[in-house]
Amino acid sequence: MTGAGRNRGGRQTGERVVRPYALTAGRTRPSGAKIDLIALVSATRQGAAASRALPYHEPDPDIGPEHVRLLRFCRQPVPVADLATTLDLPLGVVRILLADLRDRGLVEITQPAPAGLTDVRVLKEVADALRRL
DSSP states (O other): OOOTTTTTTBBBBOOOOHHHHHHTTTSSSOOSSOTTTTTTEOOHHHHHHHHHHHSSSSSSSSSSHHHHHHHHHHHHOOHHHHHHHHHTTHHHHHHHHHHHHHHTTTTEEEOOOOOOOOHHHHHHHHHHHHHOO
């Protein structure tokens, strides 16, 4: 829907745009363990309390409004990909922000179980079946 008050990017005119590198303080990789695209993220008790903080009164000076927005969506377990889509942020930025929250004990990130497809015979059968499609 295009109408008065919206620019070409679909954002409200006058809405402040923050560059991704500003949200991550120039960082390009998350700290700690890898965060998978389908990993489930949920707020800890401390994180849930932080998510109820007023936007201008963050519980930690290193936690910005984007961190608080992420925490609000993590009250129930949610995949990383869904968070990036919901918040309209690049996946890399979301991973870095989640790593910040994980380092502070505000979220728990549950990595998906490995698929277990290490049997070469099974992989060949799957590849053959895909070729037949």
